[in-house]
Amino acid sequence: MSHINTSSPKIDNIICLNSSDLDSLRLGMSEIVDLLDQMFRQRANEWMVNPPKIFEHRSDTRLYSSMVSFAPSIGYASCKWQSGDADNPARGLPLIQGLLLLTEDQTGQPVAMMDSKWITGERTAAASALLAREQARKGASTLSILGCGLQARKHLEAMTTTLTTLERCVVYDIIPERAKAFKAEKQDNTALEIVVASSAKSCVTEGDIVVSGAPIVEHPKPVIEPAWVKPGCLGISIDYDASWCPQTVAAMDLVLTDDRGQLRDEQRKGHFEGVDQIHADLSELLVSNRARRSDDSQRILGYNLGIALEDLAVAAELYQRAVAGRIGTRVKF
Incomplete structure (x- = not known):
């Protein structure tokens, strides 16, 4: 018989974090490398869900992708929606644009929305650095x-x-x-x-x-x-x-x-x-x-x-820092 925690409070506000908010949280690159190192090691021995991303091309240069994951040991789930367009830099727009939705894993309530471009940029480079640390x-x-x-x-x-x-x-x-x-x-x-x-x-x-x-x-x-x-x-x-x-x-x-x-x-x-x-x-x-x-x-x-678990590991840490520092815009949900 499952045991349901009935004491979990309802979350009325979602924290919205733009790139400036995320910068202000001062999550350094070396810290992100360590977060990913820990996540990949945990993944070898724990149940984590990371299905292949939905990744489709609208045209030869434009793509859309959706990435979901959850990990009980991290305590959150996430879904990231992004577009990528190789022609965007010539338009003065970012190559990658999108949002990440973070949900707490105890009751499934959404808690934060974040700029996915920031997360993608940091965690991609951190994952490469982690591989280089081990294999260069x-x-x-x-x-x-x-x-x-x-x-x-x-x-x-x-x-x-x-x-x-x-x-x-x-x-x-x-x-x-x-x-x-x-x-x-x-x-x-x-x-x-x-x-x-x-x-x-x-x-x-x-x-x-x-x-x-x-x-x-x-x-x-x-x-x-x-x-x-x-x-x-x-x-x-x-x-x-x-x-x-x-x-x-x-x-x-x-x-x-x-x-x-x-x-x-x-x-x-x-x-x-x-x-x-x-x-x-x-x-x-x-x-x-x-x-x-x-x-x-x-x-x-x-x-x-x-992979989505990289996004999740970084987003969970960012959210916890935002709560502690009262960073971001609260939106009633």
Whole structure:
């Protein structure tokens, strides 16, 4: 017989948190890396629900996605609705836009609505940094980034926060002005030397860690070839199958992902050609040491697809800080 707690109070107000509110909560990148580390370790041993995201293209450049999850140990459930449009930056709009709804797990009452762009930006970079902390070769000194939008900025922050051996950051964007703007903005705010590459190839070939952040499109035209990837390189795809050629994936010594189910779901839709084997997911790597780097010459590729449990772990912490600090706008519900 189930036991129902009848003493739970009714929640009359939802807290709305915009990007400025979330900034004011001062949840640092290193803290987010730790939150994700804890969540992935818990996921290996606890019941957490994380179905593959609903991810559909309206056109070749526009996508819509919905991501839901809940975890009793975290105490909350969440649903994130987002759009992405590769043409938006030219319109002066964010590439990613959306909202996250957070619900407490005891009675299922909604408690907060948040800017999902903020959460997506932070947790994506933190998940990449977590993978790099575990799988980058010893002494990795050069970070290469393809695409110079929000994620390039967040990944520079996350990687320099997490890895102490980095000395250079090489960047490339198909729009040269974006790469130049990135260097102008970030050079005085980082200890790393920032170099603008003349081509995607020259950017990738230098990288001990290569982060690909091209727009996710329905019909990708990947460019990273096997010969571009040097021994010991850790590749991190945050753009699904937009950048890494199938033959390059096949040439990797190890291939990992944050979530097997989500990758297989995309394969059923015709994506991720060339991914014949996933050696480990991030939980298996952290808890069981499965597919951990065994020597500094191995070439490793990680698909950081972004999962709802990452959103949930970060959103729950943000909500608790907002309640404690009385941050955000209360809306009667």
